Amino acid sequence: MSTTAAPLAAVEDPDEQTGVDVVAAERAVADLLRALGRDVTDPHLAETPRRVVAALREMTEPDGFMLTTFPNDSGYEDLVLVRDIPFTSVCEHHLLPFRGVAHVGYLPGERIVGLSKLARVVELFAHDLQVQETLTAQIADHLMHHLAPRGVGVVLQAEHMCMSLRGVRSAGTTTVTSAFRGALRDDDQLRARFAPTAH
Ligand SMILES: [Zn+2]
Structure with missing residues (x-):
C-alpha cells in the first residue's frame, strides 16, 4: 500500500453532515465586502470573512441531543x-x-x-x-x-x-x-x- 501525502491545496469539500463549505463561504463573504466597495486587504477586514462564517455557523448549526x-x-x-x-x-x-x-x-x-x-x-x-x-x-x-x-x-x-x-x-x-x-x-x-x- 502506498502512502500518499494529503494534497496541500485547501480542498473545497462540504462537510458531509452539515453541508457547510467553509472555504467557499469565507471567499463569498470576502467577495460580498469587495462588491460593497470595501478594501478587504485593510487590517480591520482581513479576518472578517473568517469571523462572519464562524458566527453564522454558531447561530445556525444545531447541537443534537436526546430528549430523555x-x-x-x-x-x-x-x-x-x-x-x-x-x-x-x-x-x-x-x-x-x-x-x-x-x-x-x-x-x-x-x-x-x-x-x-x-x-x-x-x-x-x-x-x-x-x-x-x-x-x-x-x-x-x-x-x-x-x-x-x-x-x-x-x-x-x-x-x-x-x-x-x-x-x-x-x-x-x-x-x-x-x-x-x-x-x-x-x-x-x-x-x-x-x-x-x-x-
Ligand atoms: Zn427578516
Whole structure:
C-alpha cells in the first residue's frame, strides 16, 4: 500500500453532515465586502470573512441531543410551563438575527421531561436559518412526537433585526407567534397562561 501525502491545496469539500463549505463561504463573504466597495486587504477586514462564517455557523448549526423522558409516576396532570426561555435565531429572508423569549408548556401524559430539556428543544431548532413561524411549529411538533403529551403550547415573542435596524426601523416591536397542539388547542384558560410577557 502506498502512502500518499494529503494534497496541500485547501480542498473545497462540504462537510458531509452539515453541508457547510467553509472555504467557499469565507471567499463569498470576502467577495460580498469587495462588491460593497470595501478594501478587504485593510487590517480591520482581513479576518472578517473568517469571523462572519464562524458566527453564522454558531447561530445556525444545531447541537443534537436526546430528549430523555421519565415515567409520570405521580400522575401529574396540570400544565407544565417554562416561561421566558431566551433564544436567538437567524431570519432566512435577511440573514439577520431575531431574538426573544419562548414560553413552552405541555400537559403530561404517560411521560414527563426534565425542565431544562424544554429549553434545549428551543435551542435545538433556534440554531437554524428560518422564519419565526416555522421555529414555533417545529418546537411544538418535536415535543408532540417525542413526549406524546396530551397537549403542547409554544409561544415565541421576538425582536427581528430586519425590522429594528432597517426598513421601517420599528425598534422595540416584537412579533408573537404561537402553536397549540392537542388538548391545549381548545382550552382558552390554559392558553391564556402562555400570554406574552409585558415589556
Ligand atoms: Zn427578516
